[in-house]
Every structure is written in C-alpha cells, then in structure tokens.
Amino acid sequence: MLLDIKNLRKAYPRGKQTVAAVDNVNFTLQDNEFVCIMGKSGSGKTTLLNMIAGLLTPTQGKITLNNTNLFDLDDNAVSAFRNQHIGYVPQGSSLLPNLTVLENIRLPFYLTPRLGKQSLAYAQTLLEKAKMSALQDAYPANMSGGEMRRVAILRALICQPKLIIADEPTSDLDEETAADIMQLFMDIHQQGTALLMVTHDNDVARYSQRVLTMAKGKLNEN
Amino acid sequence: MVMNKNRRFITKTIFSSLIRRRSRIAVALLGITIGAAVLLGMVTLCYDIPRQMGQEFRSYGANMVFIPNNNQPTMTMPAIQAAVNLLPSEKVLGVTPFRYDAVRSNMQPYTIVGTDFSQVTKTSPYWQITGQFPTQAQQIMIGVDVANMAALKVGDKMMIAGKSKQGSRFEEEMTVTGIVKTGRSEDGFIFINLHDLSQLLEEDEQAEVVELSITASENELKQYIDTIKSNSTTIDPHLIKWVTQSETSVLGKLSSLLYLVTLVVLVLTMICVATTMMTVVMERRKEIGLKKAIGADNKSIAKEFLAEGLILGIVGGIIGAICGIIFAQVISTNVFGRSIMIEFYLIPLTIVISAVVTVVACLIPVKRAVEVKPALVLRGE
Numbered sequence: 001m002l003l004d005i006k007n008l009r010k011a012y013p014r015g016k017q018t019v020a021a022v023d024n025v026n027f028t029l030q031d032n033e034f035v036c037i038m039g040k041s042g043s044g045k046t047t048l049l050n051m052i053a054g055l056l057t058p059t060q061g062k063i064t065l066n067n068t069n070l071f072d073l074d075d076n077a078v079s080a081f082r083n084q085h086i087g088y089v090p091q092g093s094s095l096l097p098n099l100t101v102l103e104n105i106r107l108p109f110y111l112t113p114r115l116g117k118q119s120l121a122y123a124q125t126l127l128e129k130a131k132m133s134a135l136q137d138a139y140p141a142n143m144s145g146g147e148m149r150r151v152a153i154l155r156a157l158i159c160q161p162k163l164i165i166a167d168e169p170t171s172d173l174d175e176e177t178a179a180d181i182m183q184l185f186m187d188i189h190q191q192g193t194a195l196l197m198v199t200h201d202n203d204v205a206r207y208s209q210r211v212l213t214m215a216k217g218k219l220n221e222n
Numbered sequence: 223m224v225m226n227k228n229r230r231f232i233t234k235t236i237f238s239s240l241i242r243r244r245s246r247i248a249v250a251l252l253g254i255t256i257g258a259a260v261l262l263g264m265v266t267l268c269y270d271i272p273r274q275m276g277q278e279f280r281s282y283g284a285n286m287v288f289i290p291n292n293n294q295p296t297m298t299m300p301a302i303q304a305a306v307n308l309l310p311s312e313k314v315l316g317v318t319p320f321r322y323d324a325v326r327s328n329m330q331p332y333t334i335v336g337t338d339f340s341q342v343t344k345t346s347p348y349w350q351i352t353g354q355f356p357t358q359a360q361q362i363m364i365g366v367d368v369a370n371m372a373a374l375k376v377g378d379k380m381m382i383a384g385k386s387k388q389g390s391r392f393e394e395e396m397t398v399t400g401i402v403k404t405g406r407s408e409d410g411f412i413f414i415n416l417h418d419l420s421q422l423l424e425e426d427e428q429a430e431v432v433e434l435s436i437t438a439s440e441n442e443l444k445q446y447i448d449t450i451k452s453n454s455t456t457i458d459p460h461l462i463k464w465v466t467q468s469e470t471s472v473l474g475k476l477s478s479l480l481y482l483v484t485l486v487v488l489v490l491t492m493i494c495v496a497t498t499m500m501t502v503v504m505e506r507r508k509e510i511g512l513k514k515a516i517g518a519d520n521k522s523i524a525k526e527f528l529a530e531g532l533i534l535g536i537v538g539g540i541i542g543a544i545c546g547i548i549f550a551q552v553i554s555t556n557v558f559g560r561s562i563m564i565e566f567y568l569i570p571l572t573i574v575i576s577a578v579v580t581v582v583a584c585l586i587p588v589k590r591a592v593e594v595k596p597a598l599v600l601r602g603e
Contacts, residue, residue, distance in 0.1 A: 050597040055515060076519040083517020090600045094512050098238040103231070110231050111518040155516065 002162055002194050003029035003052065008061035010047050021047040022058070023217035031162065034185075034195040036205040039214035045198040046091070046167055048214065052196065053088050053165050054078040066162060083112040087156025087193075089166035094152050095140040101127070102136040105155045119158055126154045130184055146177035153184055157193070164188065166197045170204050182207050236529050243502055250498035251538050254576055257491030258542020262572040263549035264484040268477045270554065270562050272439055275473065284318070284345040284433035285465040286443060288450075291458040296321070296428040301456045306434070308449050313437050316344025319429030321416055325384040332368060334382065334412045336419030336429075339363075345433045349408070352376060353400030359418050363400040365409035374398050382412070386424040394422065439473075440466040488579055495583035499531065503587045503594075510591050511599035520592040527591050531584035532577055539576030543569045 010022040021044045029035055039045045050056040052063055054070045063070045066085055073081055082088065095104045102123055109119035127133045130150055140148055149169060156164050169185070170178035182204060189195050197208065205211045213220050240247050279285075288305060290297045299319070306317050321336035339355035353376035356363055362382070364374060374380060376398055383393040402408060420427045436443060443461055450459045503510070510523055547564055554562035 047597075053515065055595075055597040076521065079514065079517055079519035082515075088515050090512060090515055094600070096235075096509055096512070098242045099235065103234070106231065107235075107513075108516040111513065111516065111522055159517070 001028050002031045002033070002066060003196070004062075004064040005052070006062045006064075008048070008051060008063065009059045010044075010051060010056065011059045020059075020217045022051065025061070025217075025219045027212065027219060027221075029163070029194055029196060032189070032192050032194055033210065034189050034208045035197070035210045035212060036208035037196070037198045037212045037214055037219070038200055038202075038205055039198075040200065043214040044217040045214050048219070049165055049167050049196070049198050053086055054082050080112050083108055084159055085161050085163065087159070087161040087164040089149075089152050089156050089164065089169050091167040091171060093140070093145070093148055095148050095155075097140050100137050100139055101132070101143075101151050104140070104151055105158055107158075108155060109158050122160075123154075123158060126157055129187065130154055144177075146173055146180060149173065149177075149181055150184055153181070153188070157188060161193065163194045163196060166195070168199055169197065170199065170201055175203070178204065232526075232529075236526060236533065239506075239526075240530055240533065243505070246498055246502055246505075247534065250495050250534055250580075251541075253491050253494030253498070254534060254538025254580055255542040255545060257487050257579065258539045258572050258576040259545035259549050260487040261484050261575060262543050262546025262568055263553065264480045265568055265572075266546070266550040266562060266564060267553060268480050269565050269568075270550075271476060271480075272473055275469075275476075275558075279437075279465075279469045279472075282465045282468060283348060283462075284316075284435045285438075285462050285469070286434040286436055286447070287460050287462060288429075288432035288434070288457045289460065290430065291454075291456050294456065296430050297432065297457055299427045299429070301454065302429060302432055305450050305454050305457045305459070308453055309434075309436065309446055313442075315435040315437060316341045316433075318342050318345040318433045319416055319427075320431045320433070321419055321427075321429050323384065323419065323423060325382050325412065327372065327380055327382050327412075330372070332382075332412050333410065334384070334414055334419065335408075336414055336416035338416055339413075345435045346404070348404065350403045351400050352403075353398070356399045356413075356415055356418075359415075360394065360396055361399045361415075362396040363402055363413040364398055365411045365413075366401055366403040367409040368412060369398075369401045374401075376401060380412075384422065386422065388424040390424065392422050440470045488575075492579055492583040495531070495534070495580050496586055499527065499584050499587035500590065502530075503527070503591045506591075507594050507599045510594045511596035514594065514596040515600060523592050523594075524588045527584055527588045528581055531580045531588075535577035535580030536573060538580065539573035542576060543572045546572065 005025055005027050008022055008025040009020055011018045011020045025048060037045050037048065047056065051058050052065070057071065068081060070078060070081065096107065099107065105123045105126060106119045124133070124136065127136050132147070132150060135143065135147060153166070153169065166185070170181050173181065178201070185195060185197070186207060195208070197204070199205060288297060288302060302317070302319060306314065318338055318341040323334050325332050325334045342349065342355070351363070353363070362380065364380070369375065372380065378398050380396050380398055381393065382396055383391070385391055402413065416427055416429070436446070438446070440461070443466060447459045447461065450457060513523060550562050550564070554560065
C-alpha cells in the first residue's frame with residue numbers, strides 16, 4: 001500500500017462555529033493506482049490533497065505514505081520527503097517565469113541536496129517523451145496554457161516520485177488540450193507511478209481506475 | 223562537479239530573479255549605493271579632517287611653547303634648535319623665539335621684544351599689521367598702544383635707549399616700519415629683529431619664550447613634549463591648552479556629527495532595502511508557495527532571499543565606494559581647498575558593511591517569505 005489515510009479531519013473556525021472542510025476521511029491508494037476525487041467547489045477536495053502533500057496539517061488523523069507518517073516529520077523533513085516521494089501539480093499556471101522550460105523541470109531536483117546525481121539528461125528524456133524538446137529553452141511567457149500544464153507535470157516527474165498529486169490539471173483548458181494532458185498522465189501511470197487527481201470534469205475522471213466523490217468534507221466511493 | 227552545477231543553477235535563478243524585478247531592485251540598489259557612498263565619504267573625511275583642518279586650526283596661533291628649565295632666565299638658540307630637531311619637520315609650521323628687555327624712549331619705559339619676523343606670521347597669524355615687518359637693522363615694529371602714546375606712525379623715527387648686558391649704554395634712532403594690533407599685551411611692545419637686539423644687548427642670541435605652531439593632535443603634541451623632556455635639560459616644553467583643547471573639541475564635535483549623519487543614512491538605507499525586499503516577497507508569494515509545494519524547505523527559501531540581499535549589498539557597496547571617493551574628493555576640494563587622502567582599506571570595509579547592512583535589512587522580509595503558506599497562496603489567497 002502506497003498511501004493510507006485514517007480518520008483525517010481538518011476543521012476551520014468560521015465565526016463562532018467550527019466547520020470541517022475534511023471530515024473523518026479514510027481511504028487507501030495502492031502502488032501504481034490511478035484515483036480521481038470529484039466534487040463540487042468547496043467540497044474539501046483541495047484541502048484533502050494539500051494534507052496528503054504535507055502542505056496542511058490536519059486537525060486529527062493520520063496519513064501514511066510509503067510507510068512514513070507525514071506528521072511525525074518536522075517542517076524541513078516534510079519538505080524533503082515531499083520533494084523525493086511526491087510530484088505535486090498545483091492548480092493553474094505554476095511555472096517560474098524567469099526560468100526556461102528545462103530549468104523549470106529541473107527546479108525540484110535542486111531544492112533538496114542530491115550528491116552525485118544529475119537531472120539534465122532525465123529532464124531532456126522527459127521532454128522528448130512528451131514531444132516537447134523544441135520548447136526546452138522557451139520561457140513560460142511564450143507558451144500556451146496547455147504547454148505550461150504539461151511542463152508542470154514533467155516537473156513533478158523529475159525526482160521520480162512514487163505518487164503524483166494533481167489539483168484540477170485540466171481546468172480552463174479546451175477538450176483537445178485536456179485530452180493531451182490526460183494522455184501524458186496515462187503514459188506516466190503506465191510507467192508505474194501512482195496518480196491521485198482532483199477534478200470536477202467527468203471526462204477526466206473516466207481515465208482513472210477508481211473515482212471517489214467528495215461532498216461536505218466526506219469522501220465516498222462511487 | 224555536480225555541486226558546482228547545482229550552484230550555477232541556483233546562481234542563475236537568483237540573478238534572473240533580480241533582473242526580472244530590475245525597477246524595484248534598482249530602487250534598493252540606489253539606496254544601498256547612497257548609503258555606501260555616504261559611509262565611505264564621511265568616514266574618509268573623519269579620518270582626513272585632522273590633516274585637512276590642521277592648517278586652518280593654526281590660525282588660533284601657537285599650540286606649544288618652550289620656556290627655560292631649572293629657573294634659568296633664557297634658552298640658547300642651539301638648545302632651541304636641538305629641541306626643534308626632535309619634532310617631525312613636516313609638521314612644524316613655525317618656531318618663533320621671543321627675547322624681552324626694558325628700554326626707554328623719550329623718558330618713557332617700554333618693553334622691547336626681539337623676535338624672528340619671518341616666523342611670527344606662522345605662529346601668530348592673527349596679528350594685524352599696518353605697514354610691514356622690519357627687514358633691516360635700525361628698523362622696528364611697534365604695538366598700537368605704543369604708537370598712540372608716542373604719537374608715532376609708519377615711517378617715523380623713534381629714539382631707543384637702554385643698557386647692554388655688559389653694562390654699556392646704547393641709544394639708537396630706529397625707523398618704525400609697521401604697527402601691530404593684537405588686542406593683547408603685544409600692543410604695548412616694541413618689536414625688533416632678535417639678531418639686532420642681541421647686538422644691542424651685547425649677548426649671544428637667546429630667547430625667554432619660544433612659540434611653536436605644529437599641525438598635530440593633542441595626543442601627538444603630548445608625545446613630542448615627552449620626547450623633548452627626555453632629551454633636553456634646558457628646555458621645558460608645554461602645551462598651550464586652550465588652543466589644543468579647542469582643536470580637540472571642534473574635531474570631536476565634527477567627527478560625532480559626521481558619524482551621526484552616516485548612522486542615520488545607514489538606517490535609512492536599511493529601511494529602503496527592507497521595504498523594497500518586503501514588496502518583492504509580497505510579489506513572489508505564489509512563487510515561494512510553489513517552491514515549497516515542490517519540496518523547498520524554509521532554509522533554501524531564506525538562503526535565496528539572503529543571497530539576493532548579499533548580491534545587492536556587494537554591488538551597491540562597490541558602486542557606492544566609487545561614488546564615496548568622488549563625494550569625499552568633491553567636499554574636500556570645495557570646503558578645504560585641497561585633495562583628500564583616501565585610506566584604501568576603507569573601500570573593502572565599506573563593501574562588507576553594505577553587504578551586512580543589506581542582509582540584516584532582508585531579515586524581516588525573509589521571515590515573511592518563510593512564513594508563506596503554500597496551501598493558501600496556491601489557491602490565490
């Protein structure tokens with residue numbers, strides 16, 4: 001089992017009341033599994049995803065990823081763990097405008113010290129597989145929205161993580177571009193990487209092996 | 223090799239980030255440059271002011287006197303010369319001997335003073351002289367009170383009578399070449415060349431008081447006094463305290479003022495850098511959040527901003543040091559009328575201080591940067 005979530009809850013104070021954005025969520029994700037979480041805006045999908053990525057601390061519960069309880073680690077250790085084990089694809093445009101495509105893809109590799117390893121050849125291989133080699137020296141300002149999303153996905157792969165977490169990776173994209181993005185995810189999945197994706201697009205959800213639905217902080221299996 | 227590539231990548235990231243925000247960074251750089259320029263300029267002036275002001279301070283008059291030691295009435299000229307030789311020649315502006323004796327003119331008693339007129343202007347630049355100094359034998363200069371009492375003016379003759387040290391009497395007709403006004407006891411004296419007085423008195427040239435004007439600080443003067451005291455048995459050197467203390471006080475106040483201005487400018491530089499970097503952090507919140515989301519820890523975020531601050535500090539320090547030298551040179555030329563002596567070790571020191579001030583100013587913005595919550599900024603809050 002790659003990911004095991006038990007009794008996960010995240011509550012926020014809202015006025016005098018406390019509202020649970022994620023309420024007692026339990027689920028597991030196997031190695032090489034592709035799971036989609038669907039739900040309306042405000043249902044708690046992104047909050048759940050952020051907790052799994054170690055970006056938010058839960059009010060209660062436990063997240064075990066690759067046999068490590070994320071919340072047993074301190075801030076720096078969580079960052080290093082995320083860098084090595086999770087590929088995170090945030091919602092919307094997420095490339096650094098001052099770096100080229102190749103540099104953006106290699107960026108996570110340099111955020112945690114890795115003695116004796118190099119990222120250039122692997123980044124070029126990733127670009128080649130995604131048929132984007134021609135763009136390697138381009139800057140985000142000269143690229144389309146779809147190209148930027150694909151680069152963000154390749155960036156998530158640079159550290160060869162076991163799990164990729166993607167938050168609405170096809171939002172604001174046309175159908176054809178969304179299909180290209182999903183094809184890229186399918187290729188990644190076929191190479192043995194587990195995928196956990198948040199979306200409210202049914203077409204996207206059809207690519208996954210399992211669809212979970214989230215409503216008012218509760219997670220339900222379809 | 224791999225670490226070098228990593229470092230190159232990080233360096234490129236930092237520089238491209240600075241260049242991308244060049245208008246904001248230019249404001250911070252301008253602030254640091256001004257701070258460094260003022261720092262180097264003011265400190266250079268503080269170091270050079272005693273040298274620059276030395277000549278100006280000498281308008282106060284002599285700052286050291288020699289008087290005879292061991293209750294002797296006078297000092298011989300060879301002994302005086304030997305003591306003067308113990309002083310650094312480049313700092314000695316003037317050495318004026320004074321020999322006093324009593325004479326009569328038209329039955330009135332006067333004090334006649336033998337001196338070296340070529341040195342008087344150097345040790346007593348405040349003397350106001352009508353006419354000119356005596357240049358030949360049989361010429362004298364008289365104080366304004368003597369001129370009034372005897373109704374004498376420049377060019378008049380004055381009979382002077384007295385008794386030599388050998389007991390013989392002399393009576394000479396002297397020509398008044400100048401009238402001196404000081405507002406002090408000199409106004410009641412008759413001045414004559416020391417050599418001419420020694421001939422009238424039938425004695426070797428000697429002096430009861432020697433006034434010296436030296437371009438040196440109070441502490442340096444005290445050292446010179448100790449040196450003379452340990453080498454001469456006939457001369458007792460003293461500071462003219464009101465002069466040296468005035469100089470020390472003026473220099474102290476001037477230095478304090480310059481250091482205060484420098485401190486204020488450095489604080490303003492810090493505020494300018496801190497404000498600019500704070501704006502940069504606010505603009506880059508999403509970028510910081512993203513980096514954290516893909517695995518950057520707080521240390522690497524902090525390092526990146528501190529490195530940007532360090533680069534700004536060094537670049538601003540270098541430009542500021544160049545401007546500071548020009549600034550100090552312009553002030554020195556316009557205010558003191560001579561070029562300034564640059565202490566070259568102050569240049570690297572200025573760059574280091576600029577870098578430290580900039581990095582310290584970046585601490586609060588860096589704290590804000592590491593506090594960025596990726597989960598919040600990535601969803602646009």
